[in-house]
Amino acid sequence: MTVFHRNETKQRLPEALCGGVVAIGNFDGVHRGHQSVLNRALAIAGDQGIPALVLTFEPHPRTVFRPETPVFRLTPAPLKARILEGMGFSAVIEYPFDRSFSETSAGDFIRATLMEWLHAAHVVTGFDFHFGKGREGGPAFLMAAGQENGFGVTLVDAFRDENASVVSSSFIRSLLADGAVSEAAAQLGYRYTVEAEVIAGKQLGRTLGYPTANMQLPPEAELRNGIYAVRFRRADGTLHDGVASFGRRPTVDADGAPLLETFVFDFSGDLYGETCSVSFFGHLRDELKFDGLDALVVQMKRDEEEARALLAGVRPFGVIDRAVCF
Structure with a gap:
């Protein structure tokens, strides 16, 4: 998978990637609604024997216009690229x-970016x-530009889930804020996943x-504080089941910054430094304050x-889930 950045030097696209099918959108979360657009692009590219590309925007536009309230990103750029590669x-x-x-x-976007x-x-x-x-540019504008400039345009209707509800990134964020990671996975089509560097803690867990x-x-991450059944992937791709705590550790460090702490089975x-x-498979319980360390260990x-027990029976939902979590 190659990631290109359009910058001041106007980095040229390799010839082998020019003239392809381009799926355009922010695609934060790459959820099932996004996948309906992305899979259509892949299908058209396969039928025509040309490359399939994704054009997305970084940072998220809401972060630019409202920097005081940055958006909770479901899939930061590196993770999103890995998911799209898996597709x-x-x-x-x-x-x-x-x-x-x-x-x-x-018009300039059509000319400079899509065409030139x-x-x-x-x-x-x-x-x-x-x-x-x-x-100013909407579906009708894009269709007309395609006819004028010789590229095809496909507009994909809103995807609805089994309950006839439109799948959206904002709804998935609200589910995660409630700790409903299983329900979020049903909307995403894969288990919600975070990616970060492993840092040093107080090493109390080791003792x-x-x-x-x-x-x-x-x-800005709005994941509910609590204990989760998770799957942990190292940088080399190896997988381990585990149990994770997200929160402020009320029994031992109530005033600390929120941390995701994973006990890797x-x-x-x-x-450290990796x-x-x-990936979150189930919410086991909320964060609790215990009367001492002995009760906490129990x-x-x-x-x-x-x-x-929960992780022993899990199966992948599909291609993305298999690529990210299995």
Whole structure:
């Protein structure tokens, strides 16, 4: 998988990737609604024998316009690229989004980006995609531009789940804020996953017989505090089941910053400085304050047993889940 950044030097796209099918969108979460757009692009590219690319924007536009309230990213750029690679895309184009770019007219975006840079043969987007200054470019504008410039356009209707509800990133964020990771997985089509560097902690878990791999999630992450059954992936791709605590550790460090602390089953070794991922399979309980360390250890043993039992029977939902969590 190749990730390209459109920058001041106007990095040329390799010839082998020009003239492909381009799926356009933010695709935060790469959820089942996004997948309906992305799979259509892959199908068209396969039928025509041309490359399939994703054009997305970094950082998320809401972070640019409302920096005081940065958006809770379901899939930061590196994780999103890994998911898209697992789906079968040849490349991801991460276009820098800033206030200057937001002033670009819809026509200039078509000319400079889709035609002169990507040489797009076909564009696939959601039915409500808008672009250009003041959102002047909409579906009708894009269809007309395709006819004028010789590229095909496919608009994909909103995807609805089994309950006829539209799948959205905002709804998935609300599920995660409630700790409903199983329900979020049903919307995503794979288990919610975070990725971060393993950092040093106070090493209290080691003295209790439960050493943990500690990660600092972004402050805007809205995952509910609590204990989760998880799967831990090292940088080399090896997988381990585990149980993780996300929160402020009320029994031992109530005033500390929120941390994701994962006890990795059947593993001993040094993970410090390694960028790893944690996939959430089930919410076991909320964070509790115990009357001393002995009571905490008793509960941790119960949590481990419950997590092992839950993870023993899990199966992948599909291609993405298999690539990320299995």
